[in-house]
Amino acid sequence: MAHKKWIIRQADKERASAVSEKFNIDAFVAFLLVSRGITDDADIAAFLSDSYMLASPFDFVDMEEASFVIGDAIDNGDKICIYGDYDCDGVTSTALLYSYLRNEGADVCYYIPSRESEGYGLNNSAIDKIAADGVNLIITVDNGISAIEQANHIYDLGMQLVITDHHQIGSELPRAEAIVNPHRPENNLKFREYCGVGVAFKLVCAMYDGDAEDILNEYADFAAIGTIADIMPLTDENRSLVRAGLEKINNNPRPSIKAFAESNSKKSYTANDIAFQLCPRINAMGRMGDASRAVEFLISENLDDCREKCNRLNLENTNRQETEKNILDDIEQKIEANPSLVKGRVIVIDGEGYHHGVIGIVASHLVDKYGKPSFVIGVDENGVARGSARSIDGFNIYDAISACGDDLIQFGGHPLAAGITLNQDKINDFREHINTYAKEKYPTMPPLSLTLDYKISPFYLTLDLANALQSLEPYGAGNPQAVFGVFNMNLRAVTPLKEGKHLKLELEKKGKKIWAIKFGQNAESFPYKPGDVIDLAVKISLNHYNGKLYLSTHIVDVRLSTTDDDAYFKELNDYNLFLLNGNGAPSLYPDRQVCKIVYSYLKQNGGWNYSLDDLYFRLQGRVNYSQLMFSLKAFMQSGLITFDSKISLNNVQNKVNLEDTKILKTIKERLISG
Numbered sequence: 001m002a003h004k005k006w007i008i009r010q011a012d013k014e015r016a017s018a019v020s021e022k023f024n025i026d027a028f029v030a031f032l033l034v035s036r037g038i039t040d041d042a043d044i045a046a047f048l049s050d051s052y053m054l055a056s057p058f059d060f061v062d063m064e065e066a067s068f069v070i071g072d073a074i075d076n077g078d079k080i081c082i083y084g085d086y087d088c089d090g091v092t093s094t095a096l097l098y099s100y101l102r103n104e105g106a107d108v109c110y111y112i113p114s115r116e117s118e119g120y121g122l123n124n125s126a127i128d129k130i131a132a133d134g135v136n137l138i139i140t141v142d143n144g145i146s147a148i149e150q151a152n153h154i155y156d157l158g159m160q161l162v163i164t165d166h167h168q169i170g171s172e173l174p175r176a177e178a179i180v181n182p183h184r185p186e187n188n189l190k191f192r193e194y195c196g197v198g199v200a201f202k203l204v205c206a207m208y209d210g211d212a213e214d215i216l217n218e219y220a221d222f223a224a225i226g227t228i229a230d231i232m233p234l235t236d237e238n239r240s241l242v243r244a245g246l247e248k249i250n251n252n253p254r255p256s257i258k259a260f261a262e263s264n265s266k267k268s269y270t271a272n273d274i275a276f277q278l279c280p281r282i283n284a285m286g287r288m289g290d291a292s293r294a295v296e297f298l299i300s301e302n303l304d305d306c307r308e309k310c311n312r313l314n315l316e317n318t319n320r321q322e323t324e325k326n327i328l329d330d331i332e333q334k335i336e337a338n339p340s341l342v343k344g345r346v347i348v349i350d351g352e353g354y355h356h357g358v359i360g361i362v363a364s365h366l367v368d369k370y371g372k373p374s375f376v377i378g379v380d381e382n383g384v385a386r387g388s389a390r391s392i393d394g395f396n397i398y399d400a401i402s403a404c405g406d407d408l409i410q411f412g413g414h415p416l417a418a419g420i421t422l423n424q425d426k427i428n429d430f431r432e433h434i435n436t437y438a439k440e441k442y443p444t445m446p447p448l449s450l451t452l453d454y455k456i457s458p459f460y461l462t463l464d465l466a467n468a469l470q471s472l473e474p475y476g477a478g479n480p481q482a483v484f485g486v487f488n489m490n491l492r493a494v495t496p497l498k499e500g501k502h503l504k505l506e507l508e509k510k511g512k513k514i515w516a517i518k519f520g521q522n523a524e525s526f527p528y529k530p531g532d533v534i535d536l537a538v539k540i541s542l543n544h545y546n547g548k549l550y551l552s553t554h555i556v557d558v559r560l561s562t563t564d565d566d567a568y569f570k571e572l573n574d575y576n577l578f579l580l581n582g583n584g585a586p587s588l589y590p591d592r593q594v595c596k597i598v599y600s601y602l603k604q605n606g607g608w609n610y611s612l613d614d615l616y617f618r619l620q621g622r623v624n625y626s627q628l629m630f631s632l633k634a635f636m637q638s639g640l641i642t643f644d645s646k647i648s649l650n651n652v653q654n655k656v657n658l659e660d661t662k663i664l665k666t667i668k669e670r671l672i673s674g
Contacts, residue, residue: 006565007452028456053237054216055191059187065177079136080138085143085286089142091286092226093142096226099222139163141165143196145170217248220245223244227241232476255302271474293313350376362388373395379424397413398415404430493506537556575629588630589671595658607646609647
């Protein structure tokens with residue numbers, strides 16, 4: 001994985017101390033609240049409260065009109081169609097509103113467009129089918145705010161439209177009986193960060209005659225799942241929805257959730273469990289096939305039927321994982337054959353037949369591995385290419401795409417994620433133009449980063465702290481689980497777990513021993529050994545096992561204690577700039593002494609079995625990044641080493657003059673002579 005810059009949160013310690021004393025909470029918890037901007041007494045009290053904060057649904061403009069139109073349709077026996085979306089937010093929005101209207105006696109159906117053949121949002125072909133089914137009223141959930149043409153088509157066919165959506169509003173609103181959207185400026189809302197299912201939940205609250213807590217008790221699970229899946233900030237009302245939803249999921253699950261829990265043999269769920277176990281399965285249905293089947297699963301009231309449908313979800317998720325792996329394997333083969341694909345500032349990789357439902361996930365994998373904004377483009381049999389992009393904080397991918405609009409048929413997105421459509425013969429032009437843009441607009445590329453909430457002594461990693469941190473749950477976007485930095489730890493032992501899939505580290509500092517788990521890491525690829533002094537970024541939690549309570553320490557990241565992030569990212573940028581334009585300081589050249597340092601280290605270690613970044617950090621301060629990379633290339637050209645995922649030393653009998661290698665001649669000419 002790409003190296004991350006560690007950033008430690010800052011906070012007003014005096015204010016944190018005052019909060020700790022006033023609210024009688026753990027000092028670390030108080031610091032975390034203050035560091036995350038929760039500093040006002042009223043906000044702190046609300047955050048820590050066990051009660052649920054629900055604003056009036058009529059703080060939304062058009063909410064009264066929406067509930068009247070829908071209520072009138074129910075009373076008149078008009079047929080209502082809920083038009084949803086194929087992602088988890090759209091699926092749960094559809095399930096929630098459909099379930100409520102069905103229980104109210106409405107003549108209601110739903111429609112989820114195909115990701116593959118229809119794409120996102122309303123389309124005229126789907127509207128024609130809905131009209132042919134005798135529908136009088138269409139209600140959108142999680143879409144519709146930009147459907148100007150499609151809204152007119154709905155009215156041309158004699159139907160009415162109510163829009164509920166949470167996406168940003170354009171300069172023109174569609175024709176509709178009511179438009180409920182938290183981003184409308186006319187709203188009287190303190191909090192606006194609802195997702196689609198959050199807006200649908202507020203609509204149901206507006207339509208219900210009784211106490212809103214009844215709706216919370218009935219539908220909070222749907223609201224929680226969609227809110228978690230759409231990575232909405234778990235603050236204010238979203239926090240209440242997710243807390244209430246988790247309570248229902250764990251204590252009073254509907255048949256679909258009970259079937260899912262049975263299939264996973266899990267007794268209770270956290271927000272993270274929902275994010276990484278249930279949400280991907282619901283999303284997989286929309287990515288790989290028909291998202292309507294996910295709605296069918298969620299709304300089914302028969303446990304046996306839910307079990308059968310849950311098996312389908314699990315199978316589709318497995319299919320999704322296999323499809324991802326196949327694309328990733330193909331991409332790695334392309335990179336191995338053509339390393340220049342990942343040398344630029346922005347990675348753009350295309351392949352025929354790449355499944356459009358998973359290319360966004362694959363792009364995220366590339367960002368994690370290479371630390372660069374990444375596009376993965378699938379080309380169909382007609383030569384039309386559709387791609388998904390994922391970016392890093394600090395690099396606005398939407399602005400970058402906009403600058404290359406002449407290469408594209410269409411595009412859309414946000415600063416960190418976007419989608420594009422273009423012709424296959426324009427892919428190389430797009431790759432060149434977006435890298436030129438990145439070079440001009442970002443002289444220094446922003447690094448991948450990891451935020452640490454607190455630098456902590458191992459003596460404070462205790463059950464008491466883990467217990468105190470539970471007051472911050474549920475965790476998610478805007479309220480992540482705390483990450484602690486534990487520095488200058490002596491690595492005592494490395495033990496493989498679960499058939500070598502994970503590692504347990506024994507660490508010690510000043511007589512204090514701790515044990516921590518690194519998930520998804522095997523011993524062969526772990527570049528640290530007993531005797532190393534390392535820093536760790538960790539999360540802690542409570543673990544119940546055999547009737548006892550244990551502290552679980554999970555390693556998020558690990559590095560040598562001598563690591564200098566600023567030096568690394570500066571030297572990496574210098575190296576990349578040289579590769580882009582051939583310019584750089586003479587200090588980038590690996591002279592005889594540098595080459596001796598690098599080769600001697602390789603010889604002492606019998607080669608190198610880990611990443612080149614890991615090798616760099618072992619030598620940091622003695623050689624810079626460019627010197628290391630160029631010396632390794634010179635060793636390869638001279639036959640001293642072989643590099644094929646790992647560095648092997650060759651048995652060379654004759655004396656080697658590295659300055660005769662092509663790479664060092666070229667670099668010397670550019671850096672020294674020129």
